[in-house]
Amino acid sequence: MTNEHRADRRVALVCNRFGPDVAGGAELVMAELGQGLHGQGWEVDVITSAARDLYTWKNELPEGTSVERGLRVLRFRTVLGADQKARNRIGGLIGAGADVPLADQYRWMNAGVRVPGMHEYLVDHASEYRALLFAPYLFWTTFACAEIAPERTILHPCLHDEPEARLEIFRPMFEGSRGILFQTGPEQDLGRSLFTLPARTALVGSGIHPPAGYDAEGFRRRHGIEGEFILYAGRREWGKGWPELLRHLEFANGHLPRPLPLVTCGVGDVGAVPRNVRVTDLGYLSDEERSNAMAAATVYVQPSAMESFSRTVMEAWLAGTVVVANAASAVVAWHCERSGAGLFYRDRYEFAEALRLLADRRETRTAMACRGREYVLQNYRWPDVLGRVERAIEEWT
Amino acid sequence: MRVLIVSPYPPDRCGIASYTVQVAATLRKQGHQVDVVSPQPSAARYSADYARTTRGVLQVLSLSRRADRTLVEFFPDLLFQMIQRKDQFIRQWLAVALWFRLGRRVELVVHEAPYRDLVGRTDPRGRIARAMWRTLLSLPRTTYVHTDWERRQLVAATGMRPDDITLLEHGESFLVRAGGDRERARRELGLSPTGYHFLSIGFLQPHKGFDRAIRALARLETDGGDVHLHVVGSIRVHSPDVLSHVELLRNLAGATPGAALHEGYVSDELFDRWIVACDALVLPYRDIWSSGVLERAKLYGRPAIVSDVGGLGDQADASTRVIHDDDELSAAMAELAGVPLAAGALGHPAAAAEVLSYEDAMGVVTRRAAALRQRYEPGTAAPERRRSDGTRTLPPPVVLSAPDGRGLRGQVKRAIDKLTRWELMPLVRQVNEIREYLARQEPGREQEHR
Numbered sequence A: 001m002t003n004e005h006r007a008d009r010r011v012a013l014v015c016n017r018f019g020p021d022v023a024g025g026a027e028l029v030m031a032e033l034g035q036g037l038h039g040q041g042w043e044v045d046v047i048t049s050a051a052r053d054l055y056t057w058k059n060e061l062p063e064g065t066s067v068e069r070g071l072r073v074l075r076f077r078t079v080l081g082a083d084q085k086a087r088n089r090i091g092g093l094i095g096a097g098a099d100v101p102l103a104d105q106y107r108w109m110n111a112g113v114r115v116p117g118m119h120e121y122l123v124d125h126a127s128e129y130r131a132l133l134f135a136p137y138l139f140w141t142t143f144a145c146a147e148i149a150p151e152r153t154i155l156h157p158c159l160h161d162e163p164e165a166r167l168e169i170f171r172p173m174f175e176g177s178r179g180i181l182f183q184t185g186p187e188q189d190l191g192r193s194l195f196t197l198p199a200r201t202a203l204v205g206s207g208i209h210p211p212a213g214y215d216a217e218g219f220r221r222r223h224g225i226e227g228e229f230i231l232y233a234g235r236r237e238w239g240k241g242w243p244e245l246l247r248h249l250e251f252a253n254g255h256l257p258r259p260l261p262l263v264t265c266g267v268g269d270v271g272a273v274p275r276n277v278r279v280t281d282l283g284y285l286s287d288e289e290r291s292n293a294m295a296a297a298t299v300y301v302q303p304s305a306m307e308s309f310s311r312t313v314m315e316a317w318l319a320g321t322v323v324v325a326n327a328a329s330a331v332v333a334w335h336c337e338r339s340g341a342g343l344f345y346r347d348r349y350e351f352a353e354a355l356r357l358l359a360d361r362r363e364t365r366t367a368m369a370c371r372g373r374e375y376v377l378q379n380y381r382w383p384d385v386l387g388r389v390e391r392a393i394e395e396w397t
Numbered sequence B: 001m002r003v004l005i006v007s008p009y010p011p012d013r014c015g016i017a018s019y020t021v022q023v024a025a026t027l028r029k030q031g032h033q034v035d036v037v038s039p040q041p042s043a044a045r046y047s048a049d050y051a052r053t054t055r056g057v058l059q060v061l062s063l064s065r066r067a068d069r070t071l072v073e074f075f076p077d078l079l080f081q082m083i084q085r086k087d088q089f090i091r092q093w094l095a096v097a098l099w100f101r102l103g104r105r106v107e108l109v110v111h112e113a114p115y116r117d118l119v120g121r122t123d124p125r126g127r128i129a130r131a132m133w134r135t136l137l138s139l140p141r142t143t144y145v146h147t148d149w150e151r152r153q154l155v156a157a158t159g160m161r162p163d164d165i166t167l168l169e170h171g172e173s174f175l176v177r178a179g180g181d182r183e184r185a186r187r188e189l190g191l192s193p194t195g196y197h198f199l200s201i202g203f204l205q206p207h208k209g210f211d212r213a214i215r216a217l218a219r220l221e222t223d224g225g226d227v228h229l230h231v232v233g234s235i236r237v238h239s240p241d242v243l244s245h246v247e248l249l250r251n252l253a254g255a256t257p258g259a260a261l262h263e264g265y266v267s268d269e270l271f272d273r274w275i276v277a278c279d280a281l282v283l284p285y286r287d288i289w290s291s292g293v294l295e296r297a298k299l300y301g302r303p304a305i306v307s308d309v310g311g312l313g314d315q316a317d318a319s320t321r322v323i324h325d326d327d328e329l330s331a332a333m334a335e336l337a338g339v340p341l342a343a344g345a346l347g348h349p350a351a352a353a354e355v356l357s358y359e360d361a362m363g364v365v366t367r368r369a370a371a372l373r374q375r376y377e378p379g380t381a382a383p384e385r386r387r388s389d390g391t392r393t394l395p396p397p398v399v400l401s402a403p404d405g406r407g408l409r410g411q412v413k414r415a416i417d418k419l420t421r422w423e424l425m426p427l428v429r430q431v432n433e434i435r436e437y438l439a440r441q442e443p444g445r446e447q448e449h450r
Helices: A025-039 A084-095 A102-110 A116-128 A140-145 A168-176 A185-194 A216-223 A242-253 A287-296 A311-318 A330-339 A348-360 A362-379 A382-396 B015-029 B054-066 B086-102 B124-138 B148-158 B182-189 B210-218 B240-255 B268-277 B292-299 B326-337 B358-376 B407-440
Strands: A010-014 A043-049 A064-068 A071-076 A131-134 A153-155 A179-182 A201-203 A230-233 A262-265 A279-281 A299-302 A322-326 A342-345 B002-006 B033-038 B069-074 B106-110 B142-145 B165-167 B196-201 B227-233 B259-263 B280-283 B304-307 B320-323
Touching: A010 A025, A010 A116, A010 A140, A025 A043, A025 A071, A025 A311, A025 A382, A043 A116, A071 A116, A084 A102, A102 A140, A102 A168, A116 A140, A116 B015, A131 A140, A140 A168, A153 A168, A153 A382, A179 A185, A179 A382, A185 A201, A185 A330, A201 A382, A216 A287, A230 A242, A230 A287, A230 A311, A242 A262, A242 A348, A262 A287, A287 A311, A299 A311, A299 A348, A311 A322, A311 A330, A311 A362, A322 A330, A322 A348, A322 A362, A330 A342, A330 A362, A342 A348, A348 A362, B002 B015, B002 B054, B015 B033, B015 B069, B033 B054, B054 B086, B086 B106, B086 B124, B124 B148, B142 B148, B148 B165, B182 B268, B196 B210, B196 B268, B196 B326, B210 B227, B210 B240, B210 B259, B210 B326, B240 B259, B268 B292, B280 B292, B280 B326, B292 B304, B304 B326, B320 B326
Parallel strands: A010 A043, A010 A131, A043 A071, A131 A153, A153 A179, A179 A201, A230 A262, A230 A299, A262 A279, A299 A322, A322 A342, B002 B033, B002 B069, B069 B106, B106 B142, B142 B165, B196 B227, B196 B280, B227 B259, B280 B304, B304 B320
Antiparallel strands: A064 A071
16 A cells, blocks of 8 residues: 555544444544544544444444544444354453463454454555544454554554453554554553553543533433432443442442442343342433433442543543542542542442442532542543644654 | 455464455455455455365355356465365365366465475375375366466476466565655664665564574674664464574574564564665575565565575565575675675674574474475475374363162262252363363464465
């Protein structure tokens, strides 16, 4: 491929899913980056799949080219591997930290969802873009396509400290890309500890849009929620710490003066709920209503150990709500320590005591929440993040 | 025209997969509709298990019938992987022959063939094997190889007529992947802008002979001058012989002024950037069929020093120096860099730095024996040590059988067995799954092309 067709201000954002109702932190970041860069005068193509749902990967959105909010979106058909049994078996071994051979790592990756049309498009057209931004690292779309034109590939990995990150198959992508954008210091440290990173890396953070206002009371009224509650927004799955949250809350509710109900929004099965835990599942909420939920909550909980940025924690702080988070996530613990706006726990006992302290001490809670809002506004406003991303693209490509 | 390519494909990181991407892109640029069918799920539009099953081969035949042209990027494992039983092989052979006969305009690009296993075989089994390969490779409309050496090998191994084998320019579909000039490439790689830079690049493996290049550099009289050798690459297979070889390279590079080992993943673009940055490539391979690296050197107009193995002599152009031993290698490097050979250079610290491990010593013995064998019995190989399929080194599967014993004692045992079996079965299943998993681990496939 040559550089002769390269457009100076044309970039492609490559992600596994894209659309107004697609859930996922990395997907939201890509959507925001696309809009932001477009607003700065960049010609932005979004190269993605026709899937909406992370679990089924059904081709629900129309394949082909469309224009959505000023962005040219190219959607390609997903293909799901036939041998899910092998994928699950190998995935289980990877999750358990086993030393899985390279051939099986490839088999595991290729047995998942693939988007061959996207690969073909990029082989033929990568040279027409100044830069290709890929996110997140764990999906086939990034794994397979980031190697096509590494000289113009900028990785936005959303890296988590998880067994998969240690797989050898990801080494070429991290070590061969033109540059890497990290969202937090711990994510960058993790990247450095796992790979020999390229010289060009930048800590760009991620951006949050402060809502125009919050309607906490309206939220309570609309959903029939009264009194104090803790909130979790996100995917309800093992990888996000959902089952552990329920177990910890079961324990905590057995020790708190007043059991705290849990309100949740997002996708995934709630599953079996302990008897002393009341869970209200609101399903998928709009951004605005999720912000209202954040403002209405007494405490926002982040049980996930595998966060690369944790947008919901930022949203909670922005809404003036204190956070209790799993200390196993170096990223969230880093945010909590830097901001002084969140407590983190290493086990169910610390979890229960963190809730007890925040429930008992309203002033402490409020002071911490204020610090959280300041922290987000100082560090993670979209215009600042966009400026850093633009600088990286201009300097590196 | 609708073209079907049968080949491994990315994200599989083998050289043939990388080659096929370039072939497919070139054909698409020419206006053809290109579909690739890979032996395992990949970025290709289709996948079918044709490497192991006749069903997969018949699926490819069906796709081939819908195409106007079928290109097969052939090496034996592509169609006969892990097939060890004779009846399996015959079934697979028949299916492949049917496909080659009935597929649409089937063209075979032979990257590797079982030359050494077939040359000189006069026993009945050998004759049958030669005839089967000859028939199979003659069935396609065209059978291509990249070099005349490969054509001669194929003729010697199978008895095919030379006229039935067509030469295909190796670099015909190669695409330029790195822009810019030498100065910029050197700046980006942190190399001195003025010196003379040799480059040995590729996966770090004993048969690449990069250690020979470092030793040859040590024999140059550089007077601390600006002559460098960069050995660039990563470990593809973490086998003991490769790891000890890389350790050897580290020692040699550390002890030889001007030599540097740049270990790490090399993307396609970075690969080409190194080529752009260098003055000449040094590829003193001990064993290889043909070299994609040499083609890429030609693509960027960089001279290369190559050893006279496999088809490299045929691949060489006017700018390529073909060497036959280490003395010629040193002389060629000295000539290109414009420096003299050092007197008594064999006593250089680089040689003293080398402490051979047991694996290294075995590697040297094996390699030297191979060279000697080639001199006296060209085209033959040492008897192959049979690869374990995993099951041989594993204990047998766990099977819960009913306890034996007569009378009351036996009855009690069997009763206890019935009562506790439901608890044991999940454990047994798990143990057997782990065992099956280990048994299925495949040896990594290595390809030399890039």
